[in-house]
């Protein structure tokens with residue numbers, strides 16, 4: 230289901246200082262989601278250990294949140310906290326595995342050069358250099374940045390297994406990845422605009 234009439238606006242102006250303070254307080258409260266060990270992955274070290282694939286640009290895009298992303302356990306942030314930080318649409322998509330309607334999101338037709346960050350934790354997820362026009366109405370990429378995007382099987386639709394992709398740092402639902410993408414990877418990351426925050430190169 231898609232939330233109709235949801236207000237879509239960007240939360241990129243949330244002060245990172247405030248963000249880290251809120252996240253830290255949430256961490257101290259030890260508010261668990263019960264799914265915090267979804268992948269059992271460690272918080273990524275931004276810019277370290279990333280593999281540049283297929284001759285693409287190096288993936289060492291600095292994290293907008295700097296060192297705080299390595300210190301904050303985003304997976305322990307409660308739904309109540311996420312509701313405060315995100316718009317209704319962003320929360321529905323990123324934290325509740327929702328899907329925005331095709332051709333309605335902010336970035337499906339965006340050509341701006343830059344880096345697409347996780348709307349929740351600001352981890353760099355996709356580069357505009359890998360964005361392509363898939364005709365689906367959702368922003369699509371043929372590769373992700375480093376190991377910042379994780380995938381697993383999604384059986385939410387019976388008899389139609391899909392591969393869900395999530396942010397490796399905060400488990401935000403991003404969308405799905407399919408194997409009908411263009412070269413060089415052949416992958417098609419079909420992502421919800423509401424899960425992304427574009428940081429243009431001119432900023």
Ligand SMILES: [Zn+2]
Nearest residue numbers: 347350396399
């Ligand atoms: Zn994230």
